[in-house]
Amino acid sequence: MYDFIVALIWASAGFFVLLMLLILVNKAWREVAERRLRKRRVQLEPIFFRYVTGTGPIEEHLKQPLRPSDRVLVEEIFFDLGRVVKGSVWERAREAFERLGFVDHYISRLQSRGWWYRAEAAEKLGYIGSERGTQPLVKHMDDPVGEVRVRVARALGRIGTPEALDYLVEALRDPGRWSAIRVGGILINAGEGGVERLMKAYATLPFHARVAAIDIFARIRSLKASPLLLELLEDENSDIRARAAFALGATGDPNFAEPLIGALKDPAWAVRAMAAKAVGRLKEAASIPTLCECLQDAEWWVRANAAEALKNKGEKGSQALLGMLESDDTYAAQQAVQMLQESGSLDGMIAQLGSPDKGERQASLEFMARLVMLRRTDLLTEMALNHPEASIRERLSIVLGLRRPTAWQHQVMT
């Protein structure tokens, strides 16, 4: 029994020593290989840097053919470079990818049995933006593996040619297989190129894809899409009209104020609400009277967006909001107070209480009285307690009825 235990200990010790040796050898081998690769990269980098900023094909710059093990390094160098450079330098890198056979390699990799190889090949084809990769990629839009399909779609978006983008627009039609949000995100990244293709296909798209297309126009803030969006303000479907209004506002172009003012009077409340949000993004004042009318809209969402829009209109909007305090519509007046508070105008009016100008003090007092009447005394009470100026604290306390004014104070205040 004793001999058996000793033998077992020796065997275990031997096993662990062997294991440790294996680990050490493996680590040493890896380090040597890495060092060799680093050294080789140092040799290759200047050649490729000179090539991308110089002239002539890559073969002229390579004094000897690439070794098979160099391919990984060349790929690394170009992809690292692709993160930081653009323009002619990147164009030259792409050309080298073609000439050195990388594109053919990735295209053939798309046929691999392992899905991760297919996914990686799709990603790389997209990264270098190879137009030649479009057709092979399109064949994998129906790949059985979701991850591959997503990377193929992203690659087509990056390639960005009309042909590649058309396939993405087609994918929008099929909500069962493609998430509109995902394809939408890819088309948004493709920028104005995607807008053009969506506009061309719009009339033939199913409803859900049309909605997605308008949302994409809004996200890109596309001026190119504006002729279509203006037409869509007259669409029979109110959802489309509302989204089109929002997308026009997203451009920030004040030239769209007039059609959007028209949309503020749309029979559908959702359109009026989105139009109010949209005009709030435009630097113009023509919409202010209609926005004031919208403050009395039957739908709260329209009123809230109109108040927000007036707040965004600067001084003229603030003046309109002040005017709304006199409205018979209590809700409109309350919205106006809320926005004046959010825009900081209320703080300005409170500060005017301490003004040496009698007219300004009077205007401020009348404003405070109106707030008290509307029962919006929250900020006033807070200021009556915490305002840094004692005279304003005192006057606010009197306005709020927290204390009675002396005869002298009454005279000064009024």
Add this chain to the structure above:
Amino acid sequence: MRRPRIVVADDDPIVVRFLTSVFQGEGFEVTGAEDGERALQMIRENRPDLVILDLVMPFMDGFEVCRQVRQSAETSHLPVIILSMRDKEQDALRAFALGANDYVRKPFNALELVARARKLIRENA
């Protein structure tokens, strides 16, 4: 005639190596640094004609390097180009407020960067 000297500071080694190669090819003498403190040291030691700075760097960021370059009487005249991945307006405004002469966003066009560098050196000569 003395070759124009530049200091390139970026925590991404590929940027330093690439810009070194590009500017050397264009007849510049280039010193690279991969952090802000080292960059400042290089600037003080080498007295370059131009500095290219990344914003995000270890130990000292590009804003701080730029500020210190402007504060020192010996280096306050140096043209500084900020080369950054950050594309927010505030970053560019802050860089200009601290005295940067130009702001180039990554990914950048290398040949354009060389042209900008030449222009700034010429104007500062």
